[in-house]
Amino acid sequence: MAAFFHFIFTLLFFSATASTHGVVRETNNPADQLVAVLNSNRTSHKGTSLYSNPGLACIALQYIKAYQGSCDAVGGPDAKKPAESEFAESFAPNCGVVSSTLSQITGRLLGCQSKYVPPSEAFSEILVKDEKGLQILYDKNHTEVGAAVTGTDGGSPYFWCVLFSSGKRNSSFALEGGEAKISRPGCFSGANDECSGAWRQPLSLWLSIAAALIAAAFAFVS
Ligand SMILES: *[C@@H]1O[C@H](CO)[C@@H](O)[C@H](O)[C@H]1NC(C)=O
Ligand SMILES: *[C@@H]1O[C@H](CO)[C@@H](O)[C@H](O)[C@H]1NC(C)=O
Numbered sequence: 001m002a003a004f005f006h007f008i009f010t011l012l013f014f015s016a017t018a019s020t021h022g023v024v025r026e027t028n029n030p031a032d033q034l035v036a037v038l039n040s041n042r043t044s045h046k047g048t049s050l051y052s053n054p055g056l057a058c059i060a061l062q063y064i065k066a067y068q069g070s071c072d073a074v075g076g077p078d079a080k081k082p083a084e085s086e087f088a089e090s091f092a093p094n095c096g097v098v099s100s101t102l103s104q105i106t107g108r109l110l111g112c113q114s115k116y117v118p119p120s121e122a123f124s125e126i127l128v129k130d131e132k133g134l135q136i137l138y139d140k141n142h143t144e145v146g147a148a149v150t151g152t153d154g155g156s157p158y159f160w161c162v163l164f165s166s167g168k169r170n171s172s173f174a175l176e177g178g179e180a181k182i183s184r185p186g187c188f189s190g191a192n193d194e195c196s197g198a199w200r201q202p203l204s205l206w207l208s209i210a211a212a213l214i215a216a217a218f219a220f221v222s
């Protein structure tokens with residue numbers, strides 16, 4: 001119960017911070033939050049802050065979709081990986097990324113679990129939880145990053161994917177017409193996309209109601 005209260009207050013705090021600083025878009029999108037956590041971790045370890053590339057992030061979402069909701073295929077003995085050729089054949093066209101601007105992928109972090117956790121927890125407990133994860137995170141070859149998260153069919157399991165690239169900011173994963181193709185379900189970073197996708201809406205709505213009730217309860221007892 002204490003954890004639940006803590007969660008509610010964190011949520012209230014975030015809503016309050018978001019509205020006072022006018023950064024609602026950033027804080028509403030878990031993929032953008034994950035990139036923020038990742039970059040602040042890199043800079044606190046004397047690394048560079050990576051450019052948040054929406055084209056690369058959209059491809060990270062396609063990468064997740066290639067798993068078709070199969071968590072078991074992510075790690076462990078049955079681990080699978082989409083074929084290299086899929087980047088040019090399906091991921092890029094689905095995102096409106098110009099194929100000739102596809103650049104080298106220098107690392108990836110991928111995780112899946114049945115429970116939805118906030119981005120900071122996904123970072124430390126799913127994606128960067130061991131020495132191998134840290135090595136990928138701090139690799140000096142990365143110049144840009146794209147992150148995505150999605151629930152399958154609007155619910156569990158939840159997949160998180162971070163792709164790193166050594167591409168040049170202006171000429172890699174370029175989007176046709178300069179705009180990212182937003183596809184649901186799922187959220188990806190860098191596109192100024194608010195991403196209150198259908199799979200998050202009912203939960204946040206429910207939490208707002210719960211928070212309001214708890215606030216009311218506190219008003220009664222104090
Ligand atoms: C960076 O992330 C790693 C892995 O989650 C964690 O062990 C470390 O404490 C983080 N560093 C900072 C400064 O948050
Ligand atoms: C970084 O890039 C260089 C040159 O492309 C390559 O030789 C090296 O293996 C890369 N390092 C890592 C950690 O990927």
Ligand SMILES: *[C@@H]1O[C@H](CO)[C@@H](O)[C@H](O)[C@H]1NC(C)=O
Binds near residue numbers: 170
């Ligand atoms: C790269 O993009 C930045 C803005 O994102 C722009 O200011 C700069 O002129 C661009 N550089 C080139 C070489 O196109």
